[in-house]
Amino acid sequence: MSDILDQLATVLEQRRHADPEASYVASLHHKGLNKILEKLGEEATETLLAAKDAAQGDEPERQAVVAETADLWFHSLVMLSHLGIDHQAVLDELARRFGISGLDEKAARPSE
Numbered sequence: 001m002s003d004i005l006d007q008l009a010t011v012l013e014q015r016r017h018a019d020p021e022a023s024y025v026a027s028l029h030h031k032g033l034n035k036i037l038e039k040l041g042e043e044a045t046e047t048l049l050a051a052k053d054a055a056q057g058d059e060p061e062r063q064a065v066v067a068e069t070a071d072l073w074f075h076s077l078v079m080l081s082h083l084g085i086d087h088q089a090v091l092d093e094l095a096r097r098f099g100i101s102g103l104d105e106k107a108a109r110p111s112e
């Protein structure tokens with residue numbers, strides 16, 4: 001899975017200083033963080049609406065969830081790139097958490 005993420009992250013990095021007229025990613029960087037976050041919020045909402053439809057739908061509705069989730073992941077990568085955060089850090093964090101039950105992790109948190 002991380003092959004395509006690595007390739008995409010490389011392209012996104014190249015687009016940071018590309019011509020906004022010629023590249024969607026460059027146009028997002030050019031518009032700035034608020035625009036990127038606005039798109040991210042939109043894609044999150046579209047993903048959850050698609051998921052609600054898919055729960056009572058058929059194959060087309062399931063495919064819509066895949067497409068919306070791809071939009072959401074893509075815009076998350078653009079956000080990370082804009083902030084200069086390597087997407088590998090997110091993969092490393094997931095790897096660090098791998099095998100640690102969320103229930104156990106929460107129970108081990110210091111009480112506030």
Ligand SMILES: N=c1c2ncn([C@@H]3O[C@H](COP(=O)(O)OP(=O)(O)OP(=O)(O)O)[C@@H](O)[C@H]3O)c2ncn1[C@@H]1O[C@H](COP(=O)(O)O)[C@@H](O)[C@H]1O
Pocket residue numbers: 008011015022023024025026070071074
């Ligand atoms: N994976 C993607 C990708 N996924 C989604 N999108 C774009 O994300 C945009 C958001 O979808 P919307 O339906 O919300 O778009 P919209 O309604 O036109 O947006 P608004 O006008 O409402 O702001 C669309 O223009 C999609 O084409 C993507 N654009 C680019 N990529 C990748 O990024 C690379 C670089 O793209 P460019 O920078 O455009 O060369 C591409 O080669 C692809 O690999």
